[in-house]
Amino acid sequence: MKKTTGIILCLGLAISALIFQLPKGNVSNKTETSVAGGANRDAAAKESAQKESETSHATPLTPEQQKQIAGLKVKLQEAKTEAQQVDALEKLASAFIGADKYDSAAFYAANYADNHASLTHILRAGQLYFEAQTYAINAKKGQNLGEKARNYFEKALSIDPNNLLVKTNLAMTYVDTPTPMKGISLLREVIEQEPTFVPAIFNLGILAIKSNQFGKGQERFTQILKLEPNNYKAALNLGFCLAQLDKKEEAKKVLKRVLNESKDAEETKAAKELLAEM
Numbered sequence: 387m388k389k390t391t392g393i394i395l396c397l398g399l400a401i402s403a404l405i406f407q408l409p410k411g412n413v414s415n416k417t418e419t420s421v422a423g424g425a426n427r428d429a430a431a432k433e434s435a436q437k438e439s440e441t442s443h444a445t446p447l448t449p450e451q452q453k454q455i456a457g458l459k460v461k462l463q464e465a466k467t468e469a470q471q472v473d474a475l476e477k478l479a480s481a482f483i484g485a486d487k488y489d490s491a492a493f494y495a496a497n498y499a500d501n502h503a504s505l506t507h508i509l510r511a512g513q514l515y516f517e518a519q520t521y522a523i524n525a526k527k528g529q530n531l532g533e534k535a536r537n538y539f540e541k542a543l544s545i546d547p548n549n550l551l552v553k554t555n556l557a558m559t560y561v562d563t564p565t566p567m568k569g570i571s572l573l574r575e576v577i578e579q580e581p582t583f584v585p586a587i588f589n590l591g592i593l594a595i596k597s598n599q600f601g602k603g604q605e606r607f608t609q610i611l612k613l614e615p616n617n618y619k620a621a622l623n624l625g626f627c628l629a630q631l632d633k634k635e636e637a638k639k640v641l642k643r644v645l646n647e648s649k650d651a652e653e654t655k656a657a658k659e660l661l662a663e664m
Contacts, residue, residue: 451485462494471498479514488518489531499538505545509552512538516555525562532559550576554585561593569593584610584617591623603627618648622656634664 447455458481462474475498482491492514499507515535522528539556543549553576560569570593576586591606607624610617621644628637637660644657 445486447485447487451481455481455485468502479510483514486521488514488521489527492518492531492534496534496538503541505542508538508542508545512542512552513555516559519559529562532562535559550580550583551585554583554589557586558589561596582613584613584620588620588623591620591627595623595627598630600627600630604631616647618644618650618653622648622653622660625657625660629660629664638664 455478458474458478462471462478465471465474475494478494479491482488482494492511495507495514496511499511512535515531515538519528519531519535522531536556536559539552539559542552543556546552553572557569557572557576560566560572563569570590573586573590573593576583577590580586587606587610591603591610594600594603594606604624604627607620607627610620611624614620621640625637625641625644628634628640641657641661645654645661648654648657
């Protein structure tokens with residue numbers, strides 16, 4: 387079932403997502419020259435490097451996407467107030483995400499966070515780098531993106547040390563490093579602090595799958611379903627673990643429930659593939 391494993395692991399991202407949007411209101415109207423046309427030589431160098439990165443993606447931007455993104459970059463540069471900058475930045479990030487260029491979205495969010503060090507902006511940068519790491523095809527690039535995500539998550543925790551979701555995502559940035567046990571230790575810390583914190587339990591289940599410990603994965607996802615019976619991502623992963631443990635009938639029962647009840651296209655797609663492979 388290797389083909390579906392990638393889908394399972396990518397779906398794991400959703401349960402850990404930090405749903406922070408850049409604020410649309412309650413921001414000052416002061417002019418910020420650090421983003422709106424006042425870039426120094428270091429920023430210009432970063433911009434040049436980012437342009438090279440954008441053109442080197444495995445799937446390059448289409449001409450339409452290039453035009454849209456170029457226009458949004460101009461709007462960001464010309465924005466005078468913080469409210470205008472935030473609006474332009476969010477639209478630019480959304481355009482990159484729509485083109486599956488999470489690292490490019492993260493670059494601009496991080497550049498803004500470096501000049502506007504509020505918790506919201508720092509979290510946005512960290513989350514986008516975290517998502518970019520998750521979807522990275524190249525292992526070395528993924529490690530680099532994970533390091534950047536880790537940097538912003540650690541900054542966020544210095545401001546809000548009790549944010550368990552940030553700590554949970556920080557843990558996952560260590561998974562593909564030489565010190566993955568740091569991540570596992572962080573997840574265990576979260577569980578000790580809050581035994582029913584679903585994102586941490588979920589990620590421990592994902593790590594069990596990655597290490598082929600399907601029995602442990604079964605335990606984790608079963609625990610989640612006791613807490614959240616309609617958590618179809620957990621049900622999907624439970625079905626996957628049961629199938630790997632050769633508990634085919636139990637797996638089919640769980641996966642058919644996902645197929646019949648979930649409204650998420652990716653979840654039902656994964657359920658169909660798993661059922662077809664059994």
